[in-house]
Amino acid sequence: MPRSTREMIEELLATYDDRLANAFLAAIDDIRNSITLRVIVERLEKGDVQGAIEAMQIDAEAFARLEVAIAEAYNSGGQATVGNLPRLTDPAGNRIQFRFGVRNPEGEAWLRDHSATLVTRIVDDQRTAIRQALTDGLARGENPRRTALDVVGRISRATNRREGGVIGLTAAQERYVASARAELASGDAAALRAYLGRERRDKRFDRTIEKAIRDGKPLPADLITRITGRYSDRLLLLRGEMLARTETMVALSKSRDDAMRQQITAGKFMAEDVTKKWRSAGDSRVRHTHRALNGKAVPMDGVFHSPSGAVLRHPGDPQAPVSEISGCRCWLEYKVDHLAGVVRRNRAA
Known part of the structure; x- marks a missing residue:
């Protein structure tokens, strides 16, 4: 007996939401952990922001796994749609076979164009966000190494991988991180309370911030770095979740529409x-x-x-x-x- 459409959609979303989010986050992880910090610092010391961005090698090829995951979601959506159609017979009593052509030229063209547009948008937005962060860091008078680390993240002793930073965030999210850092560094009670109102903050630091408000003392620079890093990590997870949900639904909805149209073209109905x-x-x-x-x-x-x-x-x-x-x-x-x-x-x- 065919599943309900809602059951089918929920099952596909449960599978591909995670798959797309993990593919995106894996791409960001690979970018961060392939970076040679020394090269970026040297270019920032020369005031070469563009050169520092290029040294991070944020390009379309880094997101190949995301494109593959989108194609898998598209193909699965089409297959599930035809598999969920009721059994019918023709006038001679033969069962009508509903099939989804995963190699359909129109579907392949859409996948190619849509994935290319999406990845280009991700890469361009990344570069905008990183340029904002690097320019702001240097303008604040931060030394090039600290500025670079605030962008690419710092290596965790627990995982030996980079965490924090702004790589992977949208340009708008990078601004959230910048304003959060400014609030924490201000030493101003009102600004610190504003930070405590941020939904994606790591609440494990709340008591420390509340104590700083009561004591009227500024937070240490290394603590601000830790708090901002955890806030950035949580925004990155949100970015992955939202991108995955949107792109999974786009792929599934398009493939379901294509699957129905393929049956129409084939004369099934x-x-x-x-x-x-x-x-x-x-x-x-x-x-x-x-x-x-x-x-x-x-x-x-x-x-x-x-x-x-x-x-x-x-x-x-x-x-x-x-x-x-x-x-x-x-x-x-x-x-x-x-x-x-x-x-x-x-x-x-």
Whole structure:
């Protein structure tokens, strides 16, 4: 008996959310731990910020595993969709076989273009964030070595791998780290309390910060580095989670749409016999525009009109604004009027 669409989507999300997040974080880990700190410091000593960035070797090839994971999610979504279609027979009594072509030229082209665009965006944003951090560090009068370490992270004695830093963060998240560091270094009670309001902070340091507020004493520089590093690590995990959730849903939704269209092209059923209904995750985290779309149904070739003005072919539509797809957990329920297809085939026979 076919699984419910919701069960299928939840199973796929559980698998590929983790797989994509781990692929992204592994890429960042490899970048950080392949860095030769001496080269970066030497270039910063010469005021060569661009040269320091180039020495970190943050390029598209570093994210190859992420591209592979996206392709796996896409292929699995298409296979699961056709595997979940009901069993049907043709007028001669033969079972109709629903298959998803993972080597479909259109699907391969979409995967190639989408992955290339995503990775380019990640790399460009990385370089922007790192340039901001390096420029700010030097402007504060920090020595080149400390500035470099604040960007690439420091080697942990426990893991012998780099932690902290801003590599992997978005440019916006790098600004969060910079402002958090400024709050901790200010020695100002109000600024320290502002840091305690940061959702992603490591709360194990709260008592130490609260004591500094009570005593009216500034935090030691090495402690500020530790606290900021842990805050940065938590933002990196959030970055991985959000990227994975968004890209998993984009890949799954696109592959499910492609899988249905492949069956239409193959003559297994017709587009006019298919309707698609928007289903939200049904909790308080659903964005208000998607709550409004919940339960709306349109033809196979129809689109959904968000209250924001955006037009979506399906949840996670890569052509829609980021505000409509980031972290989206909605899905489509496809309904095929098989009776209409049977009647049509019998008439043709």
